[in-house]
Amino acid sequence: MPVPNQTLDAVLAQVDASLDQSLERLFSLLRIKSISTDPAFASDCQRAADWLTENLQSLGFVATARPTPGHPVVVAHQHDAAGPHVLFYGHYDVQPVDPLNLWHADPFEPQIKQGPDGKIIVGRGTSDDKGQLMTFVEACRAWKAATGALPVRISMMLEGEEESGGKNLPPFMRANADELKADIALVCDTDMWDRKTPSITTMLRGLVGEEIEITCANKDLHSGMFGNAARNPIQVLANIIADLRRPDGSVTLEGFYDDVAEVPDAVKAGWRDLGFDDVAFLEGAGLALPAGEQNRSVLEQIWARPTCEINGITGGYTGDGFKTVIPARASAKISFRLVSGMDPDKIRTAFRKHVRDRLPEDCTVEFSEHGGAPAITVPSDGIFLQKALAALTDEWPNPAAITGSGGSIPVAGEFKKILDMDTLLIGFAHVDDAIHSPNEKYDLASFHGGIRSWVRILAGFAD
Amino acid sequence: MPVPNQTLDAVLAQVDASLDQSLERLFSLLRIKSISTDPAFASDCQRAADWLTENLQSLGFVATARPTPGHPVVVAHQHDAAGPHVLFYGHYDVQPVDPLNLWHADPFEPQIKQGPDGKIIVGRGTSDDKGQLMTFVEACRAWKAATGALPVRISMMLEGEEESGGKNLPPFMRANADELKADIALVCDTDMWDRKTPSITTMLRGLVGEEIEITCANKDLHSGMFGNAARNPIQVLANIIADLRRPDGSVTLEGFYDDVAEVPDAVKAGWRDLGFDDVAFLEGAGLALPAGEQNRSVLEQIWARPTCEINGITGGYTGDGFKTVIPARASAKISFRLVSGMDPDKIRTAFRKHVRDRLPEDCTVEFSEHGGAPAITVPSDGIFLQKALAALTDEWPNPAAITGSGGSIPVAGEFKKILDMDTLLIGFAHVDDAIHSPNEKYDLASFHGGIRSWVRILAGFAD
Numbered sequence: 066m067p068v069p070n071q072t073l074d075a076v077l078a079q080v081d082a083s084l085d086q087s088l089e090r091l092f093s094l095l096r097i098k099s100i101s102t103d104p105a106f107a108s109d110c111q112r113a114a115d116w117l118t119e120n121l122q123s124l125g126f127v128a129t130a131r132p133t134p135g136h137p138v139v140v141a142h143q144h145d146a147a148g149p150h151v152l153f154y155g156h157y158d159v160q161p162v163d164p165l166n167l168w169h170a171d172p173f174e175p176q177i178k179q180g181p182d183g184k185i186i187v188g189r190g191t192s193d194d195k196g197q198l199m200t201f202v203e204a205c206r207a208w209k210a211a212t213g214a215l216p217v218r219i220s221m222m223l224e225g226e227e228e229s230g231g232k233n234l235p236p237f238m239r240a241n242a243d244e245l246k247a248d249i250a251l252v253c254d255t256d257m258w259d260r261k262t263p264s265i266t267t268m269l270r271g272l273v274g275e276e277i278e279i280t281c282a283n284k285d286l287h288s289g290m291f292g293n294a295a296r297n298p299i300q301v302l303a304n305i306i307a308d309l310r311r312p313d314g315s316v317t318l319e320g321f322y323d324d325v326a327e328v329p330d331a332v333k334a335g336w337r338d339l340g341f342d343d344v345a346f347l348e349g350a351g352l353a354l355p356a357g358e359q360n361r362s363v364l365e366q367i368w369a370r371p372t373c374e375i376n377g378i379t380g381g382y383t384g385d386g387f388k389t390v391i392p393a394r395a396s397a398k399i400s401f402r403l404v405s406g407m408d409p410d411k412i413r414t415a416f417r418k419h420v421r422d423r424l425p426e427d428c429t430v431e432f433s434e435h436g437g438a439p440a441i442t443v444p445s446d447g448i449f450l451q452k453a454l455a456a457l458t459d460e461w462p463n464p465a466a467i468t469g470s471g472g473s474i475p476v477a478g479e480f481k482k483i484l485d486m487d488t489l490l491i492g493f494a495h496v497d498d499a500i501h502s503p504n505e506k507y508d509l510a511s512f513h514g515g516i517r518s519w520v521r522i523l524a525g526f527a528d
Numbered sequence: 529m530p531v532p533n534q535t536l537d538a539v540l541a542q543v544d545a546s547l548d549q550s551l552e553r554l555f556s557l558l559r560i561k562s563i564s565t566d567p568a569f570a571s572d573c574q575r576a577a578d579w580l581t582e583n584l585q586s587l588g589f590v591a592t593a594r595p596t597p598g599h600p601v602v603v604a605h606q607h608d609a610a611g612p613h614v615l616f617y618g619h620y621d622v623q624p625v626d627p628l629n630l631w632h633a634d635p636f637e638p639q640i641k642q643g644p645d646g647k648i649i650v651g652r653g654t655s656d657d658k659g660q661l662m663t664f665v666e667a668c669r670a671w672k673a674a675t676g677a678l679p680v681r682i683s684m685m686l687e688g689e690e691e692s693g694g695k696n697l698p699p700f701m702r703a704n705a706d707e708l709k710a711d712i713a714l715v716c717d718t719d720m721w722d723r724k725t726p727s728i729t730t731m732l733r734g735l736v737g738e739e740i741e742i743t744c745a746n747k748d749l750h751s752g753m754f755g756n757a758a759r760n761p762i763q764v765l766a767n768i769i770a771d772l773r774r775p776d777g778s779v780t781l782e783g784f785y786d787d788v789a790e791v792p793d794a795v796k797a798g799w800r801d802l803g804f805d806d807v808a809f810l811e812g813a814g815l816a817l818p819a820g821e822q823n824r825s826v827l828e829q830i831w832a833r834p835t836c837e838i839n840g841i842t843g844g845y846t847g848d849g850f851k852t853v854i855p856a857r858a859s860a861k862i863s864f865r866l867v868s869g870m871d872p873d874k875i876r877t878a879f880r881k882h883v884r885d886r887l888p889e890d891c892t893v894e895f896s897e898h899g900g901a902p903a904i905t906v907p908s909d910g911i912f913l914q915k916a917l918a919a920l921t922d923e924w925p926n927p928a929a930i931t932g933s934g935g936s937i938p939v940a941g942e943f944k945k946i947l948d949m950d951t952l953l954i955g956f957a958h959v960d961d962a963i964h965s966p967n968e969k970y971d972l973a974s975f976h977g978g979i980r981s982w983v984r985i986l987a988g989f990a991d
Contacts, residue, residue, distance in 0.1 A: 102849025160851055167747075229849050256753075270752065274850050283814030285630075285965035289733065289935030290719075292865050293777075293820030293835035295813055299860075300773065300838055306763060307770030314756075350758055351746025353890035357756030372756035375763055376853050381840035382861060386565025386692050387737050387898035388623055389863050390839050390964050397762075398845060400852050402755050427816035435850035472752030501853050502748035 101158035102229035136225030155198025156227035167503035193500035200515030230436035255492030268469035271403035274435030368469035409437035438475030564621030565692035599688030618661025619690035630966035656963035663978030679990035693899035718955030731932035734866035737898030831932035872900035901938030919984035
């Protein structure tokens with residue numbers, strides 16, 4: 066049933082009038098230190114789940130925080146409306162905050178500040194993903210406040226392990242498939258194209274995470290006594306890492322590109338029309354030269370080509386001063402972003418072979434798995450996508466764009482595989498949000514415009 | 529004036545009778561956390577210097593803890609005897625204790641335990657160098673207790689920055705050259721050949737320490753958004769480190785071997801006679817394959833060939849779990865052991881060129897210098913050396929050996945350069961003492977036999 070224009074206007078007016086209260090609720094959630102990857106913060110993750118459960122109950126949802134072997138999943142339903150049934154997904158967990166000394170303020174004491182492009186909300190999780198998920202929750206609140214009802218049937222699934230491998234979510238989805246199945250999944254964890262142009266993301270890279278620890282000697286050794294004769298695990302690790310990329314920037318793993326399709330010329334032409342500025346993109350990060358495969362544009366490198374990144378390394382003495390030690394062990398965290406067609410298991414196997422092939426006979430390696438998910442491509446011709454594009458276009462200065470993303474949102478693949486459900490990836494973040502980094506922020510315009518966008522999208526779906 | 533046999537026997541009997549009190553004094557010194565490289569322990573270094581000053585004053589020395597821009601140098605004199613004048617050198621500072629979780633007990637709460645080869649004293653600094661320096665101090669105490677006098681004129685210089693670059697000692701020696709100049713310098717900071725065979729070390733490698741920090745982006749980046757396009761400083765660092773050695777184990781720096789002389793065949797033959805067991809040496813560290821230059825024996829690799837070691841590396845996320853970050857920075861601590869003829873400045877320059885040559889144009893590197901000293905060779909034909917060899921041979925089951933060492937004791941070079949004084953390097957440590965490592969230990973037999981050895985050596989010098 067179409068939503069009358071005056072109803073939509075009333076809900077949007079409600080969003081505008083209650084923005085300060087919406088921010089207060091967001092700040093309460095942001096203050097909870099729900100770092101999922103660090104066991105020290107397990108009770109904070111539980112607190113965030115409980116906070117969300119109560120918040121959704123106050124909105125009339127039947128909401129519960131469901132236990133898993135890891136952190137809880139918040140599930141909520143409100144099915145009084147006619148019309149389609151949507152399942153909204155977000156995650157309440159956040160990345161660790163180190164290096165803490167680079168933050169200008171407490172990461173868990175959010176603040177509104179003036180940024181170069183308008184006001185910003187600064188703090189861990191503001192953009193990834195508490196700020197984004199709250200745009201949807203606050204849109205529901207505005208609908209309820211202004212009209213007493215939601216315009217469509219809404220379920221939510223808010224998880225707490227997106228930043229730490231998310232191993233427990235697929236079994237949870239399988240065990241609760243009947244309850245979670247809806248007509249379409251909505252995910253708010255992606256970027257706008259730019260500050261004037263909203264975006265629906267239809268291509269996402271997959272992810273394989275691996276941690277390796279190389280052990281050489283059975284104890285730390287004195288480099289004067291043993292240097293030259295004793296194998297140094299940092300040297301071994303450096304050799305393994307150096308061999309991961311060729312001088313031309315391509316990744317050396319056996320079969321790494323076997324299942325990678327070339328992007329059709331027509332699609333590349335569409336990307337060129339977006340006017341993406343390679344130089345400006347890198348300049349924003351203080352860089353000048355693209356580091357990956359040469360002869361491919363930056364957009365192709367980050368949207369459509371797989372990558373290998375060293376996310377962390379440690380070994381030996383890393384404190385102040387100097388210690389002439391040959392350590393017994395050295396370790397690294399390494400991840401691969403995958404594109405459509407690549408098999409995470411095959412890439413993991415190729416990586417482990419790469420390491421073992423370069424390991425001296427008297428050394429050992431231990432592998433730890435940190436998540437694996439294939440890339441996904443969302444069909445770009447569905448009715449929900451068309452309605453969402455129209456709603457976004459009504460809200461923002463420029464028409465909505467259909468884009469790819471270098472990031473990975475494994476849950477979208479799981480929605481298709483487990484629940485046979487397509488996903489719309491609609492988010493309001495920006496590439497300069499510094500997610501996973503010190504001084505993460507979310508534009509106040511993203512939060513405000515995001516709430517208004519969801520109000521319009523839900524109205525569109527009811528139509 | 530020759531020392532009568534019964535006098536020597538009385539002093540040795542005094543050593544044996546007061547061993548428990550000697551250990552108590554050693555333990556008091558070991559409990560002081562004099563980690564020189566970490567500014568947090570500066571007051572502990574001062575305490576160690578004060579403790580030694582008082583201990584030496586109680587022995588009749590005129591002793592003072594002299595300030596320097598870093599930690600104090602303890603200088604002591606007792607010149608009542610006739611005969612030659614010796615300057616004893618040791619250091620009261622110790623290495624950091626991390627990784628602390630690998631220690632079986634508090635590193636600064638020394639304990640006597642049963643080791644595989646007899647009783648051992650476990651704790652940081654037991655072997656390097658507090659236990660060693662106290663063998664000399666306790667030998668002096670036994671002389672005073674048994675005879676009321678020292679047999680020769682003795683000065684001491686005990687420094688607190690040997691483990692942290694030791695930049696302040698050469699200026700201190702130049703400023704106090706007249707006071708410090710003696711007939712011979714004695715240094716107790718080296719190993720025995722084996723548990724039955726004492727050793728005087730006449731070849732020591734030099735050391736160049738460098739810390740490098742590579743910066744790529746101006747902030748930590750999300751590997752999904754930027755991976756492939758943004759330069760990863762860990763990858764850059766790994767490439768630089770991997771390029772430091774060729775597959776044959778040799779070091780790649782320009783001119784690295786230019787000033788390295790081949791060891792004469794006769795010397796190599798002498799080393800073969802020592803019966804050094806390459807396999808057993810590596811097996812003791814849990815290794816099987818020598819890692820350095822191929823076609824050279826382990827003994828040649830560690831005594832007579834320069835080396836390059838990575839002593840520490842860090843970058844990105846190193847905590848529990850996983851974080852898909854491309855860090856802005858990564859750093860490493862790298863040291864070079866030099867052999868006779870090599871110029872530390874030339875090696876440092878070659879290393880920095882190696883790094884800069886491999887640095888992408890839009891990245892930067894910062895270098896920090898951590899000490900630099902040439903290798904030294906002590907003449908093996910002096911009268912003091914001959915007397916010391918004889919005294920050591922009297923004390924231990926096997927005749928004393930003349931050996932090299934892979935370690936670096938820069939002060940021996942400074943004694944020659946600044947004070948025109950030769951040095952005897954006589955120590956009682958063992959290769960399995962785990963110096964610079966968790967669970968450092970010193971054999972009780974090293975401590976006891978070390979004190980007895982110095983008693984005999986001082987008697988020999990008086991002769």
